[in-house]
Amino acid sequence: QHFEVIAEMGHEQVVFCHDKASGYRGIIAIHDTTLGPALGGTRFWNYATDEDAFIDALRLSRGMTYKNAVAGLNLGGGKAVIIGDNKTPHREMLFRAHGRFCDSLGGRYVTAEDVGTTVEDMDFVHMETTHVAGIGSKSGDPSSVTAHGVFRAIEASAHARWGSNSLEGRTIALQGLGHVGTHLAKELHAAGAQLVVTDIDAGRIAHVVDTCGARAVALNEIYGVKADIFTPCALGGVINDDTIPQLQVEIVAGAANNQLLEDRHGDELERRGILYAPDYVANAGGVINVYSELTGWSRDRALRKADEIYETVLSVFRMAKSTGIPTYQAADRVAEQRINAVRGMIRTW
Numbered sequence: 039q040h041f042e043v044i045a046e047m048g049h050e051q052v053v054f055c056h057d058k059a060s061g062y063r064g065i066i067a068i069h070d071t072t073l074g075p076a077l078g079g080t081r082f083w084n085y086a087t088d089e090d091a092f093i094d095a096l097r098l099s100r101g102m103t104y105k106n107a108v109a110g111l112n113l114g115g116g117k118a119v120i121i122g123d124n125k126t127p128h129r130e131m132l133f134r135a136h137g138r139f140c141d142s143l144g145g146r147y148v149t150a151e152d153v154g155t156t157v158e159d160m161d162f163v164h165m166e167t168t169h170v171a172g173i174g175s176k177s178g179d180p181s182s183v184t185a186h187g188v189f190r191a192i193e194a195s196a197h198a199r200w201g202s203n204s205l206e207g208r209t210i211a212l213q214g215l216g217h218v219g220t221h222l223a224k225e226l227h228a229a230g231a232q233l234v235v236t237d238i239d240a241g242r243i244a245h246v247v248d249t250c251g252a253r254a255v256a257l258n259e260i261y262g263v264k265a266d267i268f269t270p271c272a273l274g275g276v277i278n279d280d281t282i283p284q285l286q287v288e289i290v291a292g293a294a295n296n297q298l299l300e301d302r303h304g305d306e307l308e309r310r311g312i313l314y315a316p317d318y319v320a321n322a323g324g325v326i327n328v329y330s331e332l333t334g335w336s337r338d339r340a341l342r343k344a345d346e347i348y349e350t351v352l353s354v355f356r357m358a359k360s361t362g363i364p365t366y367q368a369a370d371r372v373a374e375q376r377i378n379a380v381r382g383m384i385r386t387w
């Protein structure tokens with residue numbers, strides 16, 4: 039039955055790993071390596087069942103294939119999950135075991151941090167393998183690259199909607215002023231946008247109010263703000279049955295992962311004429327930063343690659359228009375086109 043699921047979802051390889059000494063149990067899923075080594079983080083989670091862990095590994099690794107492809111990187115998609123309590127203090131044995139299993143794949147899979155894992159955990163992985171990114175000695179904070187990519191996605195959306203990139207005088211409702219949101223606020227302010235912001239952290243709000251002349255609103259008010267653009271940079275699932283009827287914007291474009299609670303919410307935005315810049319296209323600066331660590335690119339080179347998100351978002355919108363599908367589906371099509379083009383080259387080689 040597992041083979042059927044793997045074949046159905048298109049995975050190349052799924053490895054079940056066990057280390058008796060540490061109690062480590064992990065699954066490494068390689069979805070597609072057409073474009074390059076499968077890159078995706080390691081998630082450490084107390085899954086209710088092994089089946090849940092298996093399905094999550096398959097789903098997340100497939101998502102990475104699309105994300106890396108659409109970002110124009112020479113990387114395939116993969117993901118690992120470790121089953122257990124991610125607060126455990128006994129990490130070295132676990133992550134060294136994980137590193138040995140990653141190493142056994144000979145570079146077909148490259149890991150990094152994800153939910154429940156830290157830079158220190160990746161340093162343990164690095165003791166056993168070089169096929170890891172996001173380690174303490176190398177990684178810079180990715181959030182400025184991510185923020186710049188989101189900024190370019192917002193410009194592209196403005197161009198598609200209003201015929202001009204200019205954000206001068208546009209009102210942007212920005213949810214979440216963490217690593218990405220704070221950098222993004224600065225870029226948007228410099229571009230002349232008026233910011234309406236919210237966060238659960240009063241200090242972060244005060245900083246953005248002071249430095250960017252933003253107006254602050256309560257947490258739940260952000261959805262109903264009369265603005266041009268809603269920019270989610272905090273949590274996933276914020277585009278849902280409760281929030282969509284409140285939205286008074288023409289564009290949704292932000293950094294948060296999995297903004298649509300369900301696919302049908304992407305259809306609903308479309309129905310209401312709200313242009314949605316697909317999250318994994320807009321926030322690809324994160325993987326671009328990891329890629330720059332693997333290739334030794336400078337921060338400037340990474341920022342230039344993140345600049346290309348502008349063109350990618352426009353190509354997604356063009357695909358949506360020409361095929362009559364919502365933008366969240368068009369992003370997948372653009373990714374598939376790139377993979378299929380390379381597959382074609384491999385066949386004729």
Ligand code: NAD
Nearest residue numbers: 180181184214215216217218237238272293294295321324
């Ligand atoms: P972060 O944890 O630094 O910031 C999140 C911010 O959201 C925090 O300031 C937090 O206080 C705030 N927040 C939490 N709950 C909130 C709520 N209910 N309402 C308003 N604000 C709330 O995270 P980040 O690195 O800035 O990432 C933001 C989002 O972008 C996340 O969804 C992340 O998965 C995604 N993302 C980040 C990167 C990156 O490079 N950091 C890359 C790709 C995607």
